[in-house]
Amino acid sequence: MNREFIEALDQLEKEKNISKEVILEAIEAALISGYKRNFHSAQNVRVDLNRETGEVKVFARKNVVEDVVDPRFEISIDSAREINPNYQIDDIVEIEVTPKDFGRIAAQTAKQVVTQRIREAERGIIYETFIDKEEDIVTGIVQRQDSRYIYIDLGKIEALLPLNEQMPTERFKQGDRVKVYITKVEKTTKGPVIFVSRTHPGLLKRLFELEVPEIYEGVVEIKSIAREAGYRSKIAVYSHNEDVDPVGACVGPKGARVQTIVNELKGEKIDIVKWSKDIEVFISNALSPSKVVSVDINEETKIATVIVPDYQLSLAIGKEGQNARLAAKLTGWKIDIKSESQFEKE
Template sequence: MNSEFMDALASIEKDKGIDKEIILEAIEQALITGYKRNFNSAQNVRVDIDRESGQIRVFARKTVVEEVFDARLEISQEEAKGINPHYEVDDIVEIEVTPRDFGRIAAQTAKQVVTQRVREAERGIIYSDFIDREEDIMTGIVQRQDHRFIYVDLGKVEALMPLNEQMPNETYRHNDRIKAFITKVEKTTKGPQIMISRSHPGLLKRLFELEVPEIYDGTVEVKSVSREAGERSKISVHAEDEDIDPVGSCVGQRGQRVQTIVDELKGEKIDIVRWSEDPKVYVSNALSPSKVVDVLVNEEQKMTTVIVPDYQLSLAIGKRGQNARLAAKLTGWKIDIKSESEAEESGIYPVADNDEPFDDEETDEDLPQSFAELADEDIFQDMDEEDDEPEKDDRE
C-alpha cells in the first residue's frame, strides 16, 4: 500500500461517513491473520500501517525470559539487552519480520476489509435512517412479488410486505407507486430488514396527518383508530378548542380531505366520529351512522348496552356485525346492541322511561282521550257561546 491508498481511505471517510482509523485498525487485524496463515507462523505479531505513507511493517512480539523454551514466543535476556540494554525479564521485545512479498497479501486483504467495512457502514446508516421512521408512512415502488411477500423499493432498501399486511381489495403490479406503513425495522446478517403494511390502522392515522393540517400541528388529535382494511374504518378525533370542529376539519370542504384518503385506500369507507370522555356519548358517536336512543353503562365490566330504534337495529349492528365490532375496537368498550322492543321485553329499558314511573290510572281517568271528550270542556263551550253572538255590521 502507498499514499494513494491512504487518500482513497480519506475519500471513503468523507463520502460514506466511515472513520478512516476504524478501517485501518480492521486492516491491521486482518493482516495479522493473513500473515499467520500464509507464512505458517505461530508467533505473536503486530502489524503497523504508517498513517502518512501507508507503509506496512510486521513485528514479532517476544517475551524476555531467563531461559528460552520456545524461540517463536520468547527471547533470552542476554539477546534482548543486545537490542536495548534497558530490557528486563517479562518485557516485550518487538522484532521486525516483514516478509518481502507481504505487499501482495496486504493489498488483497485491504481490499476485502475495505469492501466489507463499507458494506457494513452502509447497512448501519440505512438502519439508523429507518429505525427513526418506524411507525411512519413512506412511498415506495412495487418491484416484484412471490408467495410470501410484495417487494417494495423505498430508495435505499427493499422493504417486505407480507400477505397478511396487504389489502384484500388491492392488486399490486410492477412499478405501482404505493404508500405503506413501516411496522418493523430489524438488523440481520444480510442488512436491515424493513417490514411494511397497507392494512395497519397506523396507515389511516398517518394519511390523516398528511391531509389534515390541524392534525399535523396538534390542533386536532386522533384519539383512536379501528380498521378492517379494504372495507370500513372508524377514527375518533378531538379538539381542545371548542371553536374548532374536529370532524369538519377531517372531512374538509365538500369532503375533499377524506375523499383523498378514501381514494388512496381504494374506496374503503371511513367514519369520522367525535371523541368524548363520557362513554355514553362516545359509544353513541362510534355507532354512527345509526341513531341511538340511550346507552346503559356498566363501569365495572367496561360494558355498554345500547338501545336503538327497531328500524335502526340492522344499521347499528352492520353487515356481519362490522359496525358494532369497529365501534367496540374504537372505544375500548364492549357493546351489546338491543332494539327498543327487545329492551322493553327484557325489562331493562321501558319505552316510557321517565324520572317517575308512568301512571296508567292517571292516564285513564284524568287525561282526555279524544276530541269528543274535549268537547265537554269549558273552553269549547266558551267558544260556542262566542260563535252564537250576532256579528256586528261594520257599517255601523
C-alpha cells in the first residue's frame, strides 16, 4: 500500500461519507488476523498502518519478565534492556516482525475491507432512505414472482410484495409500474429488506392524500377507512372548514379525483361518506348508498340497530353482507340491520 491508497481513502470519505479512520482501523484488525493465519503465528502482534505513507509494519508485543516461560509472549529483562535500557519488569516491548511479502497480503486485505465497508455504507444509506418512507407510497417496476413474493424494483433495491398482500383482482406482469405501500423496513446482515402491500388501508389513505389537495393541506381529514381490497372500500372524511364539502373534495370535478384512485386500484369501488361526531348520523352515512329510516344505539354493547325501507334491505346489507361489514369496520360499531316490516313484526 502507498500514498495513493491513503489519498483514495480521503476521496472515499468525501464521496461516500465513510470514515477514513474507521476503514484504517478495520484494515489493521484484518491484517492482524491475516498475519496470524498466513504466517502461523500465535504471538501477540500489532499492525501499524502509517496514515501518511500507507506503509504497513507488524510488531510482536512481548511482556518483560525475569524468566521467560513462553518466548512467543515474553522477553527477558536483559534482552529488553539491550533494545532500550529504560525497560522495566511488566513493560511491553514491541519488536518489528514484518514479513518480506507482507505488502501483497496487506493490499489484498485492504481491498476486501474497503469493498465490504462501501457495501455496508451503501446498505446503511438505503436503509435510512426507506425507513423514512415507512407507511408511505412508492412507485416501482414489477421484476419477477416466485411462490412467496412479487419482487418490485424501487431503484436501488427490490421490495417484497407478499402474495397475500396482493389484491385478489389483479395480476402483474414483468415491467408493470405499480404504486405500493411500505409496511415494514427491516435491517438484516444482508442489507435492508422492504415489505410492501397493495391491500393495506394505508395505501388508500396515501392515494387520497396524493389526489386531494384539501387532504394533503389538512383542510379535509380522513377519519377512518374500511377496506376489502380489490372489491370495495369505505372512507369517512371530515372538513375543518365549513365552506369545504369533504365528500365533494374527495370525489373531485366530474368524479375525476376518485376515478384516478379507482383506476390505480383496478376498479375497486370506493364509498366516500361524511364523518360525524353524532354516531347515529355517522352510522347512517356509513351504510351509503342505502337510505336509513332510523338508528338506535346501545352504548354499553356498542350495537346499533338500523331500520331501512323494505326495498333498501338488500342494498344496506350488500352482496354477501359486504356493505354492512364495511360500515361496521368504518364506525367501530356492530350493526344490526332490519327492514321496516321486520321491525314492525317484532
